[in-house]
Amino acid sequence: MSRIVILAEGSFQFHAAKTAVGVIRYSKDTVVAVIDSTKAGQDVAQALQTNFGIGIPIVRDIREALPYQPDTLLIGIAPRGGNLPAAWRWQLLTAIEAGMNIVSGLHFFLSDDEELRQAAEKHGVMLYDVRRPPEKKVVANYTPHRAGSHTILAVGSDCSTGKMTTMLELEQTARQRGLNSAFVATGQTGIMISGNGLPIDHIICDFLAGMVEEMVLDFCEKYDWVFVEGQGALNHPGYSPVTLGLLHGTLPDAMIFCHIAGATTIDGYQHCPLPSLPEMIRMNEDAVNWLHPHHNSKVVGISLLTHHLSEAEAHAEIQRIEQETGLPTVDVLRFGADPLVDAIQRYFNA
Template sequence: MATRKIAILAEGALGWHAAKTAVGVIRYAPDTTVAVIDSTHTGMDVAEALQGPVGEGIPVVRDITEALTYQPDTLLIGIAPRGGALPESWRWQLLAAIEHGLNIVSGLHAFVSDDEELRTAAARKGVTIWDVRRPPARTRVADFTPHREGSHTVLLVGSDCGSGKMSTALDLNAEAQRRGLSSAFIATGQTGMMIANNGLPVDRLIIDFAAGLVEEQVLNFSHAHDWVFVEGQGALNHPGYSPVTLSLLHGSMPDALIFCHKAGQTAIDGYEQCLFPSLNRLIEINEEAVNWLRPERRSKVVGISLITNHLDEPHAREAVEQMMNETGLPVTDPLRFGVAPLMDALERHFAG
């Protein structure tokens, strides 16, 4: 697939968490991000707006009119407003983009191509609207088919949403390829799909078929590759999103897991009354959920990916050391310290 020149719409929300789609696309997509639209950070570059190491040199602009001066061919919606609908205040920007021949990529729960005005405008200009979250028409119930012998399926799980599951899976896939291994990444959410141009919008699948469609993807990828890194979603301990996590655990039937966590977090974001048990217990419940189905071949968490970008470097290193002491597992912040310790742990696990 040809690479795109993308303008990302992140109006009013260009931050690590609120604009995680924008951040993910900038960090990992093979496409070129030429500008980010956010009138509250106009005049900065993305790295300045994020106060971090991502997006240096990419300008933040006021609106689509200014973004067009950088000659994008695609407008990508890089944030997810509460409720998943298209804010009316954004409509003119999408219409202007379409009028100038830009394709639209959207991960919203509300499908842009179902909007009559936008669909008609796109048809008139001959541009495409990709609603990434639109689920496939096919259905499939999981049938518990074993993976190809010799292949290694690794699922990313975590303590909460936004705990680094997608980015760690992408980093591990890149590290495996650097080591000369045959590996692939399976996207299970809209951002990963925008980056990889493959995968499933698991949070839009009918629950009876979610595990089966994930299983189908994993079987296809594990037939072609020795290592398969499956992007995780949600968390088993999340009061709202645990079903999608369980579907991924049972659909992918991983041979190993990597656990993801934000240093210092003690409760589900937005559910402050929903406190975490110990990290060891969180790890244990994810292992148990896989091994309900396959007790004779136990899957385990072999390493921890830790988000520390809210800490200075000495405190980040202290958090990594503390987590290693608490769990007895290799720990790293892939963004800050690299993902090699996790790949080392996976290779040791499968060699043993």
């Protein structure tokens, strides 16, 4: 168990600091402070206007965080391009000199930086680059999952549609029901939270499906219900390859579709309209069943992000989407994951 301070300078908000928010909400480690000079003096709950993170202070810099006795500095945001901003370097070096390990999900690997590496060696601390892929290379073998296991994958209409959060909430609800379940991480934040998984956006394409297959098969041997974090979207102009590799490596028995209420285009690609929900659902089912026809894998429910809507508007949109798709729909953060776990259990018991 670590005592973590999270670096989220200038960006501590839901969308820009997904890693920070996910770790605060789900990690078993203790978050003792968040660094963001633009929100210093508030606590996490005040800054995010939410009901978690109450009492976790936001401080100006690493020096103000040290009295809270952290032993780990975690980089909680991902600047565009995934590089280390020059203005952050002194904070990392100060943390290292104070004997703190550094955990990073950047595309830039801290352990490849000579200055940081030498400082870490001098002070006996670890630089953990979560996105560094294993050296092992595996091509998919198309091996069936253990009979009696159930693999559920989150897919979605875009990036940042709540795929990790949905799977964490589903797995937690399944465990509360006494099911033998596990969450499988496929991105840096999920790995930081769970301590397992693969950074699939850093695996060479030829080996992506194989590495995912090997990981999922291992989980299926140990657990009856395996909830796999999704990545990207099949209809995304930039990130569809990683989604397809994940679909074919996981070969899910069922899927949950994740969507932001009211979204009409890919975020950042305003000339890339979203297909209709039924069409996007069909795209994902078809892509899995190219390889999985006998299992006839289906999307069995929809996880909807409604944080920008009032509660009445959220209920109305949930009802509209249920009518449009014929699938149970819920915002798992606002209204709980039970409707989706019910749908999954119905599907496998049918």
